[in-house]
Amino acid sequence: MSLYHEAAEFLQSTPSEGGSLKARVFRRKDLKSPPNQLYALVLETCKWSGVLKEVVERAEILRHERKLTPALSLLLVHDLLLAKGGIALPQSHGLRQSVDRHRGRLSSELTLARVRRKAPTLEALREQVDRAAAGEEAEYPRWVRVNSLRSSVEEQLETTFARFGRAASLQDVMANSSRGGGEARKCVYVDEHVPGLLAVTQGTELTKTEAYTSGKIILQDKASCFPTYLLDPRCEDGDVIDACAAPGNKTTHLAAILHTHAPEFASPAQTIFAFEKDAARARTLEKMVKTAGARGVTRIGPGQDFLQVDPRADKYKDVGALLLDPSCSGSGIVGRDSMPELHLPELLDAANRKTGQTTTTKKKKKKKKNGPTPSTEDAQKHDSNPRKRKHADVEDPSDKILRDDEGNETVVTSEKDLQARLDALSGFQLALLLHAFEFPAARKVTYSTCSVHAEENESVVMLALASDIARRRGWRILRREEQVTGMREWPVRGVAAACGGDEDVAEGCIRSYKGDGRGVMGFFVAGFVRTGDDDDADYDGPQDGTGDVGEGPYVRDEQGVIVRDVAGMPVLKSTGLPVSLEPREADEGDGSHASSSDTSDGSEEDNNDGGDTDDEDEWNGFGD
Numbered sequence: 121m122s123l124y125h126e127a128a129e130f131l132q133s134t135p136s137e138g139g140s141l142k143a144r145v146f147r148r149k150d151l152k153s154p155p156n157q158l159y160a161l162v163l164e165t166c167k168w169s170g171v172l173k174e175v176v177e178r179a180e181i182l183r184h185e186r187k188l189t190p191a192l193s194l195l196l197v198h199d200l201l202l203a204k205g206g207i208a209l210p211q212s213h214g215l216r217q218s219v220d221r222h223r224g225r226l227s228s229e230l231t232l233a234r235v236r237r238k239a240p241t242l243e244a245l246r247e248q249v250d251r252a253a254a255g256e257e258a259e260y261p262r263w264v265r266v267n268s269l270r271s272s273v274e275e276q277l278e279t280t281f282a283r284f285g286r287a288a289s290l291q292d293v294m295a296n297s298s299r300g301g302g303e304a305r306k307c308v309y310v311d312e313h314v315p316g317l318l319a320v321t322q323g324t325e326l327t328k329t330e331a332y333t334s335g336k337i338i339l340q341d342k343a344s345c346f347p348t349y350l351l352d353p354r355c356e357d358g359d360v361i362d363a364c365a366a367p368g369n370k371t372t373h374l375a376a377i378l379h380t381h382a383p384e385f386a387s388p389a390q391t392i393f394a395f396e397k398d399a400a401r402a403r404t405l406e407k408m409v410k411t412a413g414a415r416g417v418t419r420i421g422p423g424q425d426f427l428q429v430d431p432r433a434d435k436y437k438d439v440g441a442l443l444l445d446p447s448c449s450g451s452g453i454v455g456r457d458s459m460p461e462l463h464l465p466e467l468l469d470a471a472n473r474k475t476g477q478t479t480t481t482k483k484k485k486k487k488k489k490n491g492p493t494p495s496t497e498d499a500q501k502h503d504s505n506p507r508k509r510k511h512a513d514v515e516d517p518s519d520k521i522l523r524d525d526e527g528n529e530t531v532v533t534s535e536k537d538l539q540a541r542l543d544a545l546s547g548f549q550l551a552l553l554l555h556a557f558e559f560p561a562a563r564k565v566t567y568s569t570c571s572v573h574a575e576e577n578e579s580v581v582m583l584a585l586a587s588d589i590a591r592r593r594g595w596r597i598l599r600r601e602e603q604v605t606g607m608r609e610w611p612v613r614g615v616a617a618a619c620g621g622d623e624d625v626a627e628g629c630i631r632s633y634k635g636d637g638r639g640v641m642g643f644f645v646a647g648f649v650r651t652g653d654d655d656d657a658d659y660d661g662p663q664d665g666t667g668d669v670g671e672g673p674y675v676r677d678e679q680g681v682i683v684r685d686v687a688g689m690p691v692l693k694s695t696g697l698p699v700s701l702e703p704r705e706a707d708e709g710d711g712s713h714a715s716s717s718d719t720s721d722g723s724e725e726d727n728n729d730g731g732d733t734d735d736e737d738e739w740n741g742f743g744d
């Protein structure tokens with residue numbers, strides 16, 4: 121089967137058939153075509169389908185080439201007119217000939233489509249198409265962290281961003297981002313909260329710059345910089361742990377901050393221990409650490425489960441600060457892998473050709489089958505804003521897919537499903553946080569997620585504060601007034617109701633919400649500190665009644681993997697039953713809490729073959 125037939129199959133399948141396009145392509149093992157090429161062809165054709173539909177219909181090739189399907193015509197015309205290498209088939213191939221013979225007419229129609237869109241050049245049209253496909257992302261700035269290990273803000277403003285205007289405010293950058301096309305004025309703004317962070321207008325191709333490929337700049341959302349900045353590791357903190365490290369945004373940020381804080385006088389060397397449970401993601405981490413110039417200070421534990429790291433081991437005796445950024449539901453991520461609207465061409469009758477009404481889409485056709493036919497007027501209103509339609513369409517099957525921060529997908533068909541998923545995640549997150557509290561020399565911990573759900577955020581914080589280990593070792597919230605300047609001044613704080621009404625804890629928690637005009641993704645971070653007066657010299661292992669320090673409280677199979685029930689909850693050695701979390705009302709109401717033995721690792725590690733490319737919410741990889 122040719123590349124084009126395989127691509128047509130993907131183009132026509134609905135999103136409900138196995139999740140995002142990326143997941144569907146990379147999961148298939150029986151493909152004849154290279155997955156990367158196939159994915160790019162389908163995605164690009166989909167992006168251009170609004171324009172190409174017009175071109176195909178007006179050139180009437182479906183009328184003349186009866187063997188061409190609407191999907192095949194889009195794919196072939198895309199490559200004929202827009203791909204660098206043209207159609208990837210021999211000249212004598214029937215499919216290629218079926219569009220080649222209309223080349224003249226098709227390229228004139230593309231010119232007319234461009235002129236109708238008031239794009240002076242094909243490049244300008246390309247920008248328009250990219251912008252329309254970017255969806256909600258188009259309304260955000262591009263956040264750029266200048267890596268102090270390799271460069272400085274001053275140097276970057278004078279080189280990479282030399283031709284950018286200096287914006288007076290973040291709002292200026294955002295206004296220019298969403299204006300798009302030729303009107304966008306490229307501009308840059310130096311962020312007032314996170315040191316070394318820049319906001320630049322969207323539509324700027326930064327991944328091809330020297331600064332990016334050499335690790336001088338890192339593309340990282342502002343909110344994703346909060347945890348490391350809040351942890352504020354210093355020389356006196358000793359070694360640092362990044363417990364869940366890939367792809368490495370925060371590991372490299374830690375290295376950069378340690379470098380900035382390094383005292384002029386001789387001081388003991390500091391190490392960042394970066395653990396990553398997933399071996400494939402650990403390779404991305406290694407690559408990022410190397411490119412960012414952080415290899416000297418970082419020791420990576422590839423495939424290492426943080427829960428299996430022994431806090432009492434000699435090599436961790438100087439760990440004073442830990443950063444915990446575990447897997448989460450990813451509900452705060454902006455526009456993850458959303459598929460642009462597909463516009464399939466039709467055979468138009470003479471009347472339609474005259475009016476140029478060319479906007480019928482696959483989705484609308486499906487609706488016709490299932491419900492009342494919308495009026496033409498409604499349909500036109502609807503079509504004038506395809507993005508709005510996508511968001512308003514509650515029947516869109518992709519609405520029922522929960523896509524976490526690693527790109528893994530869970531089909532959620534009810535509130536109960538969602539709650540079960542959040543419970544499993546929060547159990548796992550709490551287990552990791554309590555494990556971080558165990559490190560003997562630890563004085564600082566940050567806990568963060570890119571989720572907006574209180575279950576994964578304030579609730580985890582409250583359970584952690586109420587845990588045995590927190591009480592025994594004196595862990596408490598890092599209060600707002602104790603935080604680094606930028607975080608103290610950040611205005612969006614935790615939800616007091618989710619903190620059982622405790623205003624101090626809520627104020628200590630830092631939140632962000634996508635779409636609130638601050639230009640960042642949805643995020644949560646809280647810091648914990650202890651003075652070290654309360655010590656745990658009498659520590660006698662986890663309080664699970666097993667006394668088993670090395671293996672932990674859960675039943676494991678022969679490979680050492682934790683045994684779980686169908687919901688992902690681990691089975692306790694002590695009872696032989698899966699962990700069940702206490703009901704949240706009780707947790708918040710009477711202050712009772714799950715002990716460290718009542719937690720679970722509910723992570724899902726089904727990394728697809730997209731592997732490294734799935735980390736793109738924060739890091740795009742160095743050119744891969």
Ligand SMILES: C[S@@+](CC[C@H](N)C(=O)[O-])C[C@H]1O[C@@H](n2cnc3c(N)ncnc32)[C@H](O)[C@@H]1O
Pocket residue numbers: 344363364365366367368369370371395396397398401424425426427445446447448525526721723738
């Ligand atoms: C949210 S991502 C971390 C993003 C990273 N901190 C950054 O800023 O680039 C969570 C990562 O934790 C890893 N992970 C999940 N459970 C883990 C565990 N028990 N030990 C170590 N890594 C784990 C996942 O594979 C995933 O790569």
